[in-house]
Amino acid sequence: MSGQQFDNKIVQWIDDRLPVFSILKHSAVDYPTPKNLSYWWNFGSLAGVVLVIMLATGIFLAMAYAANTGLAFGAVEHIMRDVNYGWLLRYLHMNGASFFFICVYIHIFRGLYYGSYKAPRELLWAIGLVIYLVMMGTAFMGYVLPWGQMSFWGATVITNLFSAIPVVGDYIVTLLWGGFSVDNPTLNRFFALHYLLPFVILGLVGLHMVALHTTKSNNPLGIDAKGPQDTIPFHPYYTVKDLVGIGVFLLVYLAVVFFAPNFFGEPDNYVPANPLVTPPHIVPEWYFLPFYAILRAIPDKLGGVVAMFGAIIILFFLPWIDSSKVRSAKFRPIFKQVFWIFLIDCLILGYCGSQPPEGDIVVVGRIATAVYFLFFPTLWVLGKVEKPRPLPHSISAPVLKGGAAGHAAQPMEKA
Amino acid sequence: MRKFLTSTLAAALMAVAVPALASEGPKLEHQTWAWNGPFGQYDKAQLRRGFQVFREVCSNCHSMKLVAYRNLEYLGFSDDEVKAIAAEKQVQDGPNDQGDMYQRPARPSDRIVPPFPNDQAARASNNGALPPDLSLMNKARAGGPDYVYGILTNFKDNPPEGVTIPDGMYYNETFPGHAIAMPPPIADDLVTYADGTKATKEQIAKDTVAFLNWAAEPELDQRHSLGIKALIFVFVMTVLFYALKRKIWADVH
């Protein structure tokens, strides 16, 4: 990796001793990237941008925050009212969490559609899922910090789930709480972990990048790059394309931060936590809703917890469950339909999770849960029976022919 | 590109529709508020009128513990006016050199002094019901300002057929469950506005809600004006990036 030549003498001197510039040049400048990536490939770098925003705003919030049940709510309001631009820091951080999940969900479904989880990218996919799990833990604990009604009751409901685990369940719950109910020790350990986990995510993102640069990016056609005619250097092509994405992303994100900062929030969280008053509906943050629906779809508590965690764990095995060798849904007519059904099913689950579990919602939630889990065996069968469309010979081939071959004419790949 | 836009739009619509469907409750009439929309700003004269109502009426029962007297300068009160408003209330301070606690008039740096020393005292004076702190009221209820406006204006002297309201409770169409422990707090001509505005019940309600909104979101004016500038900046930046992207990609086929 080292041994590159640089014009600047100081750069050269440093690089001979510590090859940071060589590494940068190798993985962010020269890095050969398929030339047909669509805008769906922007969401990975966008999630990275949000991670940096979260770290930067979070550290400044932590300087004025107090992890104590008697002080936390007031400390957050102190940030909102008295700290210079504290309201901006807090609203960036609070909505940043939602936009982080929006980016990551799009990123994951992009991977599903284009078969990015298949060989040789199984570990890249798995590291992504670990990042997603740690993000969920971080966001859950962050939501507890302002110590409003939803913070307290959300924490109580979710931590209680662990008591369903046989034998060690109660022990785990006591450990999470640091006592016998959600209280000051809980808030303290959640704050400590909420500060720690984002840095764990940062490390995992590093691994994700190493794996990516080893296997290289997938692309909308799902076929391997065959040579230099199929790739372009990352810089300036994808740096500038990522900048366009960042601009559009910031427009949406900042519009929410400045003009509807509580859009994703629950009004109840502006009421200080009160262990004696239970809110009428306890709902988790929107990004947990599909899993909350799966949890409630199973009438048995342990069964529900197993299904909820299973819904994520099963994704780790996707590369081996999907028996088709063809990656991109473009060439898999039936898989394409199944993909959209799965996506809509996840949205239906999210809706069910947001509703009180009564009447039709229970039935719909159960059917949607069944559909969620049926997706996986379907993928296995599909790989055996589906007849894929003919794959183009190379990434440049269909582009050069202008899609004249008929089947390969897809508007998506022209960004 | 077009497919990308339509699917993003569809996803965005879902994101908007799902939480909107999720929040239910009493139907609220939407009022036009001065601060609505990206260009909306508070009307300071209205905030001052609202503060007058709060000071003369609501503050007899409700606290507003997150707002300091000095914050009132934002409504256009002078230093001296704020000092005078604060000095009407006594707060406990100390210990002094003798080690005694003592009472002194409130200062601009003090938070608005609550009407009762603690929740128990507040309940004891209100038939067992606790008048909630109003600092964040407009953010703490679904519907925000429209909800609080509904609470203030939708009292009915006679509940509909078949509905019985317990003693010491009042019928309110907006309140969940309809039986509220707060007596109707406002009526026509309840206050005489310092600026001569006619004090109808609706006017009083609107002004009070505006003041409560400022109490809950004092940063709103600054947030809106900074937001417009930030979005214009990012928009221009994005257009430039896009133009640059077109140029750089022109030779890729």
Ligand code: HEM
């Ligand atoms: C993976 C990145 C992160 C995620 C997903 C995340 C998520 C969240 C969420 C959902 C909240 C509750 C927001 C609210 O209702 O106010 C929160 C609050 C908070 N976070 Fe984070 N956070 C992240 C990183 C960080 C970092 C790196 C720090 C500090 C080093 C931090 C410090 C805080 C503090 C002090 C609060 C409480 C203040 C507040 O409520 O605004 N966060 N976080």
